[in-house]
Amino acid sequence: MTTLAAAAAEIRERIAAAARQAGRDPADVTLVAVSKTQPAELVRAAAEAGLADFGENRVEEAVPKMRAVARAGLRWHMIGHVQSRKAPDVIAADFSLIHSVDSLKLAERLSRFAAAAGRTQPVLLECNVSGEAAKSGFAGADPAGWAPLLETFGALLALPGVQVRGLMTMAPFGTDHVTARPVFARLRALRDAARARWPRAEWGALSMGMTDDFEGAIAEGATLVRVGRAIFGERG
Numbered sequence: 001m002t003t004l005a006a007a008a009a010e011i012r013e014r015i016a017a018a019a020r021q022a023g024r025d026p027a028d029v030t031l032v033a034v035s036k037t038q039p040a041e042l043v044r045a046a047a048e049a050g051l052a053d054f055g056e057n058r059v060e061e062a063v064p065k066m067r068a069v070a071r072a073g074l075r076w077h078m079i080g081h082v083q084s085r086k087a088p089d090v091i092a093a094d095f096s097l098i099h100s101v102d103s104l105k106l107a108e109r110l111s112r113f114a115a116a117a118g119r120t121q122p123v124l125l126e127c128n129v130s131g132e133a134a135k136s137g138f139a140g141a142d143p144a145g146w147a148p149l150l151e152t153f154g155a156l157l158a159l160p161g162v163q164v165r166g167l168m169t170m171a172p173f174g175t176d177h178v179t180a181r182p183v184f185a186r187l188r189a190l191r192d193a194a195r196a197r198w199p200r201a202e203w204g205a206l207s208m209g210m211t212d213d214f215e216g217a218i219a220e221g222a223t224l225v226r227v228g229r230a231i232f233g234e235r236g
């Protein structure tokens with residue numbers, strides 16, 4: 001087995017163990033292999049090893065890589081901040097899921113270009129539930145501010161061309177899965193509040209957890225974990 005295949009197998013095992021420990025079905029947690037900065041050959045090797053979901057954070061890097069890998073059955077995820085002016089490129093790239101819709105303005109731009117292309121783009125709403133000032137996302141650290149936030153979500157749900165599937169967050173950098181867990185619990189609570197306010201929308205997806213903290217995220221209900229370094233090694 002290659003190093004990459006062994007690393008992928010180990011992460012799958014840890015995901016399954018964390019899911020079982022939480023009384024969840026391991027099949028309900030999708031591993032998104034974060035391939036940002038990694039060359040197309042490595043992504044191809046990862047696909048050979050059975051990985052099917054890949055996460056990229058820059059559209060200008062992702063598009064040539066998607067073309068170069070060109071394998072059927074792969075799903076590409078946009079996980080990085082999207083500038084509004086890049087909205088047409090991101091829609092044209094046809095990602096399976098955009099995790100990082102972090103403003104109503106961006107959602108409106110994506111909506112416009114997706115609707116013009118006759119597409120419905122699945123998206124997640126990125127929320128800053130840790131309260132770190134440097135982090136992008138809808139401000140959701142303080143539950144006292146959730147009522148107006150949920151009204152913003154309502155405006156987003158009404159947009160044509162984008163379909164909200166759930167929420168995404170990033171825990172503070174450098175925390176382990178134990179310290180990050182309250183942040184993940186808060187995202188889940190916000191999702192539950194969104195579901196109570198807008199019960200007809202889809203809120204099933206929770207994208208949370210990375211190399212250092214994915215087990216805590218699974219314990220709190222993550223359905224998508226975004227893991228880079230533990231699969232591909234440290235980024236250059």
Ligand SMILES: *Cc1c(COP(=O)(O)O)cnc(C)c1O
Pocket residue numbers: 034036057079080170210211212226227228229230
């Ligand atoms: C880079 C990145 C990841 C993966 O981080 P690792 O620590 O390498 O697992 C996950 N999510 C986002 C949004 C990222 O930018």
